Each structure stands twice: as structure tokens, then as C-alpha cells.
Amino acid sequence: MKKSRFTDSQIIEALKRVEAGLAVPELCREMGVSTATFYKWRSKFGGMDASLMARMKELEEENRRLRKMYVEEKLKAEVVSEALAKKW
Template sequence: MKTSKFSDSQILAILKQAEAGTPVPGLCREHGMSSATFYKWRAKFGGMDASMMARLKELEAENSRLKKMYAEERLKAEILKEAIEKKW
């Protein structure tokens, strides 16, 4: 997955500027990003502070790791099931 060229603190600062009344098109031009990126950030991180944003990233990483673990265990279970069915 591609990483963002903006840090968490930069994203929060950009969102704060927009809340302060800076027009979105000018903000996007100033920071070199698309308006779609801005609106995606606002939907995801709007109203958060730095600690909440860090916690969200931790939870997303943990969720990804757990999904991978589940997929691996599910695959093992399917292999064992096929092996047992073939023996009888």
C-alpha cells in the first residue's frame, strides 16, 4: 500500500486550516493535493486530535494483522478437512 507524503500532524493542520475558514481549493493548491484527498481525510479524521488519530492507525494495523491470522488459520482448517475426508 502506498504511504502518504503527509504526516499525521500535517493532515490535522490542513484540516484545522479548513475549519478556520480557508477555502478548500486554495488549501489544496497550497499543499499540492487533490480536493478528493482533502474530503477523504475530512471524512476519516474530521474532529480528531493527534492521540485519537494515532489510536485509529494502531487499531487499523491490528485489524489487518488479525485478518491475516484468520485467513491463515482458515486455510489450515480447510487443508486438514480435505486430508481427513480423503482418508476415509
């Protein structure tokens, strides 16, 4: 996944500025992002503060790691079951 140019605190600050009354196109022009990017941020991070955002990213990373471990174990089990099936 591509790393964002913006830190979590910058994204949260941008969302708060729009909530305070700044126009979305003006903010996007100032930050150099598209309006689609801003609305994606708002749907994903709206209503969060920096600590919640950091916790969510930690959980996403842990979820990714656990999924990878599960797939590896599932492949091992399939190999073993195939080997046992061929043996008998």
C-alpha cells in the same frame, strides 16, 4: 497500501485551517493535493486530534494482522478437513 506524503499532524493541521476559514481550493493548491484528497481526509479524520488519529492507525494495523492470521488458520483447517475426508 501507499504511504502518505503527509504526516498525521500535517493532515490534522490542514483540516483545522479549513475549519478556521481558509478556502479548500486555496489550501489544496498550497499543499499540492487534490480537493478529492482533502475531502477524503475530512471524511476519515474530521473531528480527530493527533492522538486519536494515531490510535486509529494502530487499530487498523492490528485488524489487518488479525485478519491475516484468521485466513491462515482457516486455510489450515480446510487442508486438515480435506485430508481427513480423503483418508476415510
